[in-house]
Amino acid sequence: MIRAMTILASLLVFPTFVYGQDILTVVGPDRSESFSLAELLSMQQTTLVTTNDYVDEATEFRGPSLRSVLEDMAVERNVTLKLVALNDFSSEVPAADAFDYNVILAVLRDGEPMSVREKGPIWVIYPMDEHPELQDEIYNDRLVWQLKTIFVE
Amino acid sequence: MAAQDYFRRIALRGRFVRATFLSLFMIAILFVFTVIYQLDERIQNIQVAEQSDPVWVASQLQFELLRLKNELGKFALGYGVETDIGFRLDIAWSRVSVLKQGSLPQVIETFDVNADVVRDLEATFRRIEPAIAGLVSDSLSIEQRRASVEEILRQLDGYDLSIRDFLVELAQAKSAVMADVRTGLLSLSHAIAYLGATVLILLAIFVFILLLDLSAAKQAENKMRKLADEASSAARMKTNFMSVISHELRTPLTSILGGLALLKFKLNNTLVDETTIKLLDVASRNGDRLLELINNILDAQALSESRVTVVQKPVDLNEVAASAVEDCEAYANRFGVTYRLTTATETVEVLTDRGRVSQILINLISNAAKFTPSGGSVDIRVLKVGKQARVEVIDEGIGIPHHLQGSIFSPFYQVNPGTTGATKSSGLGLSISKQLIDLLDGEIGFNSTQGQGSIFWIELPWISQD
Incomplete structure (x- = not known):
């Protein structure tokens, strides 16, 4: 309850993204689908507590798993995803990552939505503490922040 | 070295x-x-x-x-x-x-x-x-x-x-x-x-050391083999020499002893000079001893080379003992020793080589006489002990010192070799007896107390009558 209120309060504080505005678009071969923050929050949430090169200490991230989003779009594991950020930076990621690991589209950091200044609104997070093999330069590049669009290629 | x-x-x-x-x-x-x-x-x-x-x-x-x-x-x-x-x-x-x-x-x-x-x-x-x-x-x-x-x-x-x-x-x-x-x-x-x-x-x-070790081992092995070869060929030469000498000695000795016997027989009829007869006796007695020694050496030689074969037949041990005592009587008389033979009441039949058992018994019986003081007697008993036929030779002689008892069956072993001049022997008799009885699957043993006498015995498995 308190968390929900905090979220609501934060949403009011960060007017950049209106609660109901679409923040993520997934473009598949046949169709594309857009999600608002509210929609992403209403999906099955996964919580990861992990570190990476861009946080000072182990941090709690929460959001829908990339796998669930892909499964909704009937995306196979052998394709490549092109993750595009707000500043048009893009990174190519094998979809298999989402099936092999608990990769999440984090929308909450320590229970609060993330502003653009703090790598929000969506930050792709890998469970690096849980799987030491992910603590590698290759996976660092896949931690796309300010995620805007996922192209399924 | x-x-x-x-x-x-x-x-x-x-x-x-x-x-x-x-x-x-x-x-x-x-x-x-x-x-x-x-x-x-x-x-x-x-x-x-x-x-x-x-x-x-x-x-x-x-x-x-x-x-x-x-x-x-x-x-x-x-x-x-x-x-x-x-x-x-x-x-x-x-x-x-x-x-x-x-x-x-x-x-x-x-x-x-x-x-x-x-x-x-x-x-x-x-x-x-x-x-x-x-x-x-x-x-x-x-x-x-x-x-x-x-x-x-x-x-x-x-x-x-x-x-x-x-x-x-x-x-x-x-x-x-x-x-x-x-x-x-x-x-x-x-x-x-x-x-x-x-x-x-x-x-x-590592390889170098291995090779070094290998060559060292090979050298050592060669050296050892050479030494072993030398040693065994030396031993062979020695026994061959002994054997040849013994054979070469026996032939002329037999002629000498035969000649002496004939001479004594002839002189006995014509001459009454006691000194001459005595000298002839001494000569033939020493000749006998020499012959025995040579025979023993040849036997020991044959045994060591496993050239001795035994022919086993049913034999009555009573008879063998009796004839062995008879054969030794003349010899015992020289020492003034008498034999008392006690045979078993029944036949004591064993499956063995008569000649070899006889040889063993003669050796034991003559030994007993040799070591018994003049006027004394030697008991020979044939008996059955359990499944074994046993012959005991009991003397009242000098006995065998306790510390020497372990080695009297070794070749060339003599109790008090220096002091028993009159009773000198080759020291081969007991060794030969031991090897023969082993060949016959029997046992030989003794009990002895120094100064009180000895009991030498042999045992052979007797044939059950049933």
């Missing part, structure tokens, strides 16, 4: 070579550990250098700053959208926060680059933030907006250059670190090459 010296020399040399080899090996292991430690260190360095490249993030910051200024310029010229300016500010700000969080500040510190510009830029962002938010307001005239944008751009002035300098410094520091890493890797590759060489050398030494 020479062989011992030789082996000691080889052992010493081997020990020295092994110690050297071991020290080399220890040094090599230390070397390996050093190289592995260094490798670990180098890898850590590479990781630091590769980690979340600050040059890339800083260039992103520069890029986003330019885009922000571009958006501001467009707005000042009247065709930009004010919300895009806020968005560009947020994006540029996020690059500042990336440089300030996580591992990047540490990497920048390791590079020893002054990151004040990042802090200053954030302060400037904070200063211009209200002005940018104010651009959205509709109440501003175009002139006011332009003035506001100009003010904002003036605040951001100079950061192009300072961020470029920051970038250059970062890039230089990074390439310096990479150069270090390269040098380190190079020296490491040298170290690994040395390591390989060391391992090869150690391997060579």
Whole structure:
């Protein structure tokens, strides 16, 4: 309850993204689908507590798993995803990552939505503490922040 | 002696070579550990250098700053959208926060680059933030907006250059670190090459020592074989010599003894000179002893070469004992000793070689007479003990000292060899008897108390009548 209120309060504080505005678009071969923050929050949430090169200490991230989003779009594991950020930076990621690991589209950091200044609104997070093999330069590049669009290629 | 010296020399040399080899090996292991430690260190360095490249993030910051200024310029010229300016500010700000969080500040510190510009830029962002938010307001005239944008751009002035300098410094520091890493890797590759060489050398030494050991072992083996060959051929020559001598002695001795017997028989009829008869007796007695000795040597020879065969037939031990006593009676008379034979009431039938058993018994019985004082007697008893047929020869002679009892069945063994002059023998009799009874699957043994006499016995399995 308190968390929900905090979220609501934060949403009011960060007017950049209106609660109901679409923040993520997934473009598949046949169709594309857009999600608002509210929609992403209403999906099955996964919580990861992990570190990476861009946080000072182990941090709690929460959001829908990339796998669930892909499964909704009937995306196979052998394709490549092109993750595009707000500043048009893009990174190519094998979809298999989402099936092999608990990769999440984090929308909450320590229970609060993330502003653009703090790598929000969506930050792709890998469970690096849980799987030491992910603590590698290759996976660092896949931690796309300010995620805007996922192209399924 | 020479062989011992030789082996000691080889052992010493081997020990020295092994110690050297071991020290080399220890040094090599230390070397390996050093190289592995260094490798670990180098890898850590590479990781630091590769980690979340600050040059890339800083260039992103520069890029986003330019885009922000571009958006501001467009707005000042009247065709930009004010919300895009806020968005560009947020994006540029996020690059500042990336440089300030996580591992990047540490990497920048390791590079020893002054990151004040990042802090200053954030302060400037904070200063211009209200002005940018104010651009959205509709109440501003175009002139006011332009003035506001100009003010904002003036605040951001100079950061192009300072961020470029920051970038250059970062890039230089990074390439310096990479150069270090390269040098380190190079020296490491040298170290690994040395390591390989060391391992090869150690391997060579190892093989060399192995070959050395092999050749030493071969030499030692050859030497030993030679010694063994020499020893066995010497022993063979000795026994051959004995055998030849014995054979060569027996033939003339038999003629001499035959001649003596004939002479004595003839003189007995014609001459009554007692001294002559006595001399003849002495001669024939000594001849007999010599013949016995030669026969014993030949027997011992045959036994040692396993040339003796036995023919086993049912024999009554009572008879064998009786005839052996009879054969020895004349001999015992010389010492003034009498025999008392006690045979078993029933036949004591054993499956054995009559001649060989007789030989053993004669040996025991004559020995007993030899060691019994004149006027004494020797008891011979044939009896059954359990499943065994047993012959006991009991004398009241000098007995065998306790400490010598263990070795009386050894060849050439004599009790008191020096002092029993009158009763001298080859010392082969008991040894031969022991070997014969072994061949016949029987047992021989004795009980003796020094000064009180001895009981010698043999046992053979008797044939059950049922």
